[in-house]
Amino acid sequence: MRVSASTVSLTVADVDASRDFFLAHLGYQVAMADDGFCSLTREDAGVDIVLLRKGTEVLPAEQRDQEAGGLIVALTVSGLAAEETRLRAAGAPITMPMREEPWGERLFQLTDPNGVVVQLVEWAVPDSGTDRSEGAVVRVVAPSADDVTVSPNATMTRLAAPSRGSAELSTWKVAMDAGATGPEHSISREQVWTVTAGALEVTCDGRTEKVLAGQSVILPPALVRRIHAPERAEAYVAMRSGGVASVPGTEGDRELPWAR
Numbered sequence: 001m002r003v004s005a006s007t008v009s010l011t012v013a014d015v016d017a018s019r020d021f022f023l024a025h026l027g028y029q030v031a032m033a034d035d036g037f038c039s040l041t042r043e044d045a046g047v048d049i050v051l052l053r054k055g056t057e058v059l060p061a062e063q064r065d066q067e068a069g070g071l072i073v074a075l076t077v078s079g080l081a082a083e084e085t086r087l088r089a090a091g092a093p094i095t096m097p098m099r100e101e102p103w104g105e106r107l108f109q110l111t112d113p114n115g116v117v118v119q120l121v122e123w124a125v126p127d128s129g130t131d132r133s134e135g136a137v138v139r140v141v142a143p144s145a146d147d148v149t150v151s152p153n154a155t156m157t158r159l160a161a162p163s164r165g166s167a168e169l170s171t172w173k174v175a176m177d178a179g180a181t182g183p184e185h186s187i188s189r190e191q192v193w194t195v196t197a198g199a200l201e202v203t204c205d206g207r208t209e210k211v212l213a214g215q216s217v218i219l220p221p222a223l224v225r226r227i228h229a230p231e232r233a234e235a236y237v238a239m240r241s242g243g244v245a246s247v248p249g250t251e252g253d254r255e256l257p258w259a260r
Contacts (some may be wrong), residue, residue, distance in 0.1 A: 002133040007039075009050040010068040011059065012114035018051050025092045026075070045075065072109070072117045080122035081162030083260065084086035084108055097255045098162070098240035099188075132154045133215075139165040149258050150258030153180045156258040162241050163260050171238045174230035176200070184226045188253070189243030202226075209236075224248060 022028040024192045028040040028049065036053035042255035055064050063119050077083055084098055087110065092255075095117070098108035107121045147158035157173040160166040176182075193200070194216040202209050202217050204225040211217045213233075219225055221243075 007048040011052045013054050015051045017051045017113035046170050049176040072119045074119040074123045125139045151183045170241050172258045174235045176233050181228040187243050187244050188222050189239045190221050191239045193217050193235045195235045198231045201228040
């Protein structure tokens, strides 16, 4: 058997909605279209996509009322962090934020108007035996106004992050005014906070530790913590890329914009 081309066929309720999603956000082009049917392609993708309207008589009777579900259209890309930034700026429906799996896969997901899940993937760790220095580039980055996030309790300045060329780590500076207290939350990644000015009081898992300038505190993942500044303080934070926050009593995860 010789395979000359590959196509995945998706049965959806609204062909036009899925077509517009793939064209607007993922760079596909229409190769062929008719009522209730659309074939999408892009030159650098190994698989074309066909959209069929639910109920179309082209399908066998037992398949006509089925819709695409429980599957993921996975696209391996380069420059994943830049793609996420571009898609967020375009208002694309990102339904799973960027994360990194233990086996070295970095990914995030979008969901189209018909519930089709598209996963963009980039391998963060080279294959075994690959020379890690091959093709490596030394980067010097400096924060700009776009890297500053101001919340009611603190100011975060992004330093290194996937969107700025870092493959594995996110680092940022935190500044808190005297008396400021952050909300209770947990983070999916371990964090290391190094206080460079003032002091912080960190309550985690029922214990409160005072961290003075020149000291570091290691915060394990998934434990609820709260950070208070008894005096004006600054700290630098380091974390593996892909960490997200959770707030007790609320559903879903929240991204850390300064760590993207």
